[in-house]
Amino acid sequence: MLTFFLATLGSLFSVVNPLGAVPMYLTLTSHMPATNRAVMARKTSLWFSVILITFFFAGSFILDFFGISLNALRIAGGLIIVNSGFGLLNNQFEKRRMSPEMTDEVQHNEDISFTPMAMPMLSGPGSISLLIGLFAAQSEWVSRGLIVAVILTMALLIWVVLQFAPVLFRLLGRTGLSALSRIMGFLVMSIGIEMLISGLVSLVQGLL
Numbered sequence: 001m002l003t004f005f006l007a008t009l010g011s012l013f014s015v016v017n018p019l020g021a022v023p024m025y026l027t028l029t030s031h032m033p034a035t036n037r038a039v040m041a042r043k044t045s046l047w048f049s050v051i052l053i054t055f056f057f058a059g060s061f062i063l064d065f066f067g068i069s070l071n072a073l074r075i076a077g078g079l080i081i082v083n084s085g086f087g088l089l090n091n092q093f094e095k096r097r098m099s100p101e102m103t104d105e106v107q108h109n110e111d112i113s114f115t116p117m118a119m120p121m122l123s124g125p126g127s128i129s130l131l132i133g134l135f136a137a138q139s140e141w142v143s144r145g146l147i148v149a150v151i152l153t154m155a156l157l158i159w160v161v162l163q164f165a166p167v168l169f170r171l172l173g174r175t176g177l178s179a180l181s182r183i184m185g186f187l188v189m190s191i192g193i194e195m196l197i198s199g200l201v202s203l204v205q206g207l208l
Contacts, residue, residue: 008146
């Protein structure tokens with residue numbers, strides 16, 4: 001149980017990469033007092049958990065409604081995650097998750113918790129497809145309950161990272177955060193390739 005929990009948390013942490021969101025978060029909250037930034041950190045982590053838990057449980061119904069197979073989801077999700085990891089390796093995390101137009105639009109918003117922070121910066125197609133795949137793969141509700149616990153733990157970690165974002169930025173700097181993101185990028189690409197291979201193997205086996 002503990003091994004499954006930690007492995008799932010590691011995968012989700014790598015795909016979400018909250019450390020990579022620190023520079024953008026500081027930019028979008030630069031005009032806010034410390035109390036407002038603390039509120040944004042709490043609301044972002046709350047929205048993150050709501051979004052991912054919703055997709056985790058509703059994902060299989062969405063797939064059925066649109067007639068999408070689990071293998072197709074794994075292949076598409078794997079490609080998205082590999083692309084995200086490639087962006088991290090090339091220091092393109094912010095540009096791939098938020099367009100310059102979106103950044104300009106939300107620059108002076110008073111509430112950035114839902115968009116763009118919770119979605120698409122933290123809970124995007126990669127993390128959503130990963131969780132939908134996990135829901136389908138784990139038929140026991142004990143395992144699904146552990147995955148919900150992973151999401152809540154991830155939300156707590158996001159709150160900690162955003163709450164102490166100014167301290168992290170002073171300690172690590174943009175260069176340090178970029179280096180960590182590159183390491184995360186390698187892990188994310190590995191997760192995406194594993195997911196892609198799993199979908200392709202299952203698809204081929206189903207055709208034989």
